[in-house]
Amino acid sequence: MSDVPVASSFRDPSGFLFIRDGVLYRQVNRRYQEHYEHLMGSGLYETLAAAGHLVRHEEVDIAPATAEDVYKVLRPEPVPFVSYPYEWAFSALKDAALATLAVQRQALDYGMSLKDASAYNMQFLRGRPTLIDTLSFEVYREGSPWVAYRQFCQHFLAPLALMAYADVRASRLCQSFIDGIPLDLVAAFLPRRTCWNWRLLLHLHWHARLQAERGSKPLAGGHTQQRFSLEAFIGLIGNLEGTVRGLRWEPTGTTWAGYYSDHSYSSPALSHKQQLVSHYLDTISPASVWDLGSNTGLFGRIATAKGIQTIAFDIDPGCVEIAYREGIRQNDTMMLPLVLDLSNPSPAIGWAHRERMSLMERGPADTVLALALIHHLAIANNVPLAAIAAFFSAICRHALIIEFVPKGDPQVQRLLATREDVFPAYSVDAFEREFGAFFSIRNRDALAESQRVLYLMERR
Amino acid sequence: MGGVARQLALGSVAVFGVLVVFSAPAYAYIDPGTGSYLLQLLVAGALGASVALKIYWNQLRKGLGRLWDRSRRKPLEEGDARDE
Numbered sequence: 034m035s036d037v038p039v040a041s042s043f044r045d046p047s048g049f050l051f052i053r054d055g056v057l058y059r060q061v062n063r064r065y066q067e068h069y070e071h072l073m074g075s076g077l078y079e080t081l082a083a084a085g086h087l088v089r090h091e092e093v094d095i096a097p098a099t100a101e102d103v104y105k106v107l108r109p110e111p112v113p114f115v116s117y118p119y120e121w122a123f124s125a126l127k128d129a130a131l132a133t134l135a136v137q138r139q140a141l142d143y144g145m146s147l148k149d150a151s152a153y154n155m156q157f158l159r160g161r162p163t164l165i166d167t168l169s170f171e172v173y174r175e176g177s178p179w180v181a182y183r184q185f186c187q188h189f190l191a192p193l194a195l196m197a198y199a200d201v202r203a204s205r206l207c208q209s210f211i212d213g214i215p216l217d218l219v220a221a222f223l224p225r226r227t228c229w230n231w232r233l234l235l236h237l238h239w240h241a242r243l244q245a246e247r248g249s250k251p252l253a254g255g256h257t258q259q260r261f262s263l264e265a266f267i268g269l270i271g272n273l274e275g276t277v278r279g280l281r282w283e284p285t286g287t288t289w290a291g292y293y294s295d296h297s298y299s300s301p302a303l304s305h306k307q308q309l310v311s312h313y314l315d316t317i318s319p320a321s322v323w324d325l326g327s328n329t330g331l332f333g334r335i336a337t338a339k340g341i342q343t344i345a346f347d348i349d350p351g352c353v354e355i356a357y358r359e360g361i362r363q364n365d366t367m368m369l370p371l372v373l374d375l376s377n378p379s380p381a382i383g384w385a386h387r388e389r390m391s392l393m394e395r396g397p398a399d400t401v402l403a404l405a406l407i408h409h410l411a412i413a414n415n416v417p418l419a420a421i422a423a424f425f426s427a428i429c430r431h432a433l434i435i436e437f438v439p440k441g442d443p444q445v446q447r448l449l450a451t452r453e454d455v456f457p458a459y460s461v462d463a464f465e466r467e468f469g470a471f472f473s474i475r476n477r478d479a480l481a482e483s484q485r486v487l488y489l490m491e492r493r
Numbered sequence: 494m495g496g497v498a499r500q501l502a503l504g505s506v507a508v509f510g511v512l513v514v515f516s517a518p519a520y521a522y523i524d525p526g527t528g529s530y531l532l533q534l535l536v537a538g539a540l541g542a543s544v545a546l547k548i549y550w551n552q553l554r555k556g557l558g559r560l561w562d563r564s565r566r567k568p569l570e571e572g573d574a575r576d577e
Contacts, residue, residue, distance in 0.1 A: 046522060182530075183525055240529065243528035243529075247531060252529060264540070264544040265533075414571035
């Protein structure tokens, strides 16, 4: 029996996560007993879990990871794929922010409050943002302001405001600042017109200035205590909800959002490719799919319709936004669309590079779908075919469904139009040879009305 | 008191008659941030008042709605003297 502590679970002394025999457990420390009993006894846990806002867990009777200070061991429902705020669509981050506030509002009704509001505590379960940290609650004692207000503003409000008012790609800043984007940076990047929005003026601009003025100095002593009433607390949460709801972004004008309507896909070619992908998926019946370069998730949706958990990655935040909204509209709980630049995938970050996992650490997927992608990697990003083949073999356990786009294709010609062709080795023969080193080709089908070829490959 | 704090405090006193004083943060494993704590205290009066106003307004609306309903129903329910 060897326990592996979860590297990101060290800040809160209430407990920690560990993995034993491949199963995730949460140890609850004695100091958290009062709060845990209130959470479970008051009905708050059941209310939140039934609404899908809080991850379910069961108490288990196993030996704790550490003997001292132990109160209980819980087995939480596993999250199929851990994702991070810098990978979420605008609406996904917005929904996660609203879910956090909904949890806080409900907690106040049951005499509890959130003691943290980290975006990393929210994960997408069955397509909806869910609080996964059961130990985030504390018994509410009227009189004090919200301890997690700063964290909420930095983790949620700051990136959302930047995405809505400055540039949607600003969510990538969350990757550089692990405890949320510093508010003085946000205030400097936001256009001045945001000062006319009194909620943003209060929660971001004035908040940033007060932080700068006060620094880490303790509150001045000698003052009589001011109570932050429950009404003020409820008002704060309502105000933050209004602020978040007021932030909007529409996916227009990004590179790929109009791809299928604007580009040269003839409908017979598109439907032939859909039929083949569907057929390949039926042949291999994968447990999970990573759809790389998923665009708006058209092909990934074929997998989710078959009940296959699918992570749809695309570099374009507009496409990912459309895919996320479409998932909500269709009630597709099997797809999670995420923003990912494959030429620079999410790295391991945080303390000792171990708090947030790299993309590779979160794999491999059972099956990888790479449609109309290879030319972007090989030609737009100059990655040799052998290196692409090695990368795909590292991120898929079982099968690869990949489309080869030859040099004669209009999309490749477009990439080569403004640059020298330094890719003499880019050919279908070289592609089959390099991928053949890692995969065996099970199916090879020419796509209708094009020079493209679709492959089903299995890892050697 | 810094510039923003003074402006907010004066605003709170002027509008809501709230005198702003400070309390120490409760125990927390994350740093609540002095500025973040202070900001909440400075606007506490306004936030509380907005919730109270909303409650009164909803009650008033409900009451007026009930009166309006009763006055509209009355001719039809003249024989029925029951009240809710």
